[in-house]
Amino acid sequence: MTTRRKLVVGNWKMHGTHKANAELFEGLLAAGPSNADVAVCVPFPFLAEAAVALAASDVRWGAQDCSAHEQGAYTGEVSCGMLHEFGCRYVIVGHSERRAYHAESDQLVADKAKAALAKGVTPIVCVGETLAQRESGETEAVVKRQLSAVIHTLGHCVGEMVVAYEPVWAIGTGKTASPEQAQAVHALLRAQLQAATPHAAAMKILYGGSVKPDNAATLFAQPDIDGGLIGGASLKAADFVAICRAAP
Numbered sequence: 001m002t003t004r005r006k007l008v009v010g011n012w013k014m015h016g017t018h019k020a021n022a023e024l025f026e027g028l029l030a031a032g033p034s035n036a037d038v039a040v041c042v043p044f045p046f047l048a049e050a051a052v053a054l055a056a057s058d059v060r061w062g063a064q065d066c067s068a069h070e071q072g073a074y075t076g077e078v079s080c081g082m083l084h085e086f087g088c089r090y091v092i093v094g095h096s097e098r099r100a101y102h103a104e105s106d107q108l109v110a111d112k113a114k115a116a117l118a119k120g121v122t123p124i125v126c127v128g129e130t131l132a133q134r135e136s137g138e139t140e141a142v143v144k145r146q147l148s149a150v151i152h153t154l155g156h157c158v159g160e161m162v163v164a165y166e167p168v169w170a171i172g173t174g175k176t177a178s179p180e181q182a183q184a185v186h187a188l189l190r191a192q193l194q195a196a197t198p199h200a201a202a203m204k205i206l207y208g209g210s211v212k213p214d215n216a217a218t219l220f221a222q223p224d225i226d227g228g229l230i231g232g233a234s235l236k237a238a239d240f241v242a243i244c245r246a247a248p
């Protein structure tokens with residue numbers, strides 16, 4: 001059996017100030033190492049700050065979105081080459097907030113993941129169903145369709161991405177998926193990856209959606225849950241550190 005080291009990634013979303021960031025970085029650095037690999041995905045303007053604060057630590061940093069284009073007349077967009085220059089290890093692509101508020105299609109998300117890998121930045125590809133889709137029994141079809149676009153676009157590089165299962169109804173709502181509900185979807189995603197790449201057993205599939213210090217350990221104990229993508233709870237150093245420490 002493959003042992004996968006857990007990965008815990010904070011998604012700060014559109015939060016942060018110089019003062020609040022400094023306190024958060026300090027809290028993370030003071031906590032020292034955990035059993036998990038740890039990263040924070042910060043807003044673009046704070047990447048330089050993250051690079052300076054975290055460079056000498058084991059904590060990695062990344063962004064929350066990227067352009068699918070390499071460069072050019074794309075006002076307001078940020079390329080993966082730029083993220084690479086700022087030392088980003090990860091970039092979140094296809095977060096449900098971007099799919100919903102910016103009408104990002106499955107193919108655009110896949111193109112962004114490809115652009116990231118081309119520059120040596122690991123994409124964290126988010127998939128997940130809405131409440132209406134879950135209630136109408138479409139969960140499997142939705143996450144399969146979302147992942148399938150990425151698998152086809154990445155080709156032989158599929159094994160290099162990180163996948164995050166984030167049920168939309170669990171994000172920021174306090175309604176965490178039960179460990180069994182999450183594991184069931186993670187197993188489906190793993191099976192889909194297995195059909196696409198010989199590296200599927202080593203790939204990380206994170207769970208995201210109201211992960212808190214008191215539910216992280218049971219989620220992380222599931223066989224196909226390889227860590228978490230953490231929104232709200234990543235904004236409080238003590239909570240984020242407690243979640244990282246929940247990794248066995």
Ligand code: PEP
Pocket residue numbers: 011013166170171172173174208209210211229230231232233
């Ligand atoms: C997220 O933004 O990816 C997320 C999972 O948010 P929260 O932890 O707040 O539900």
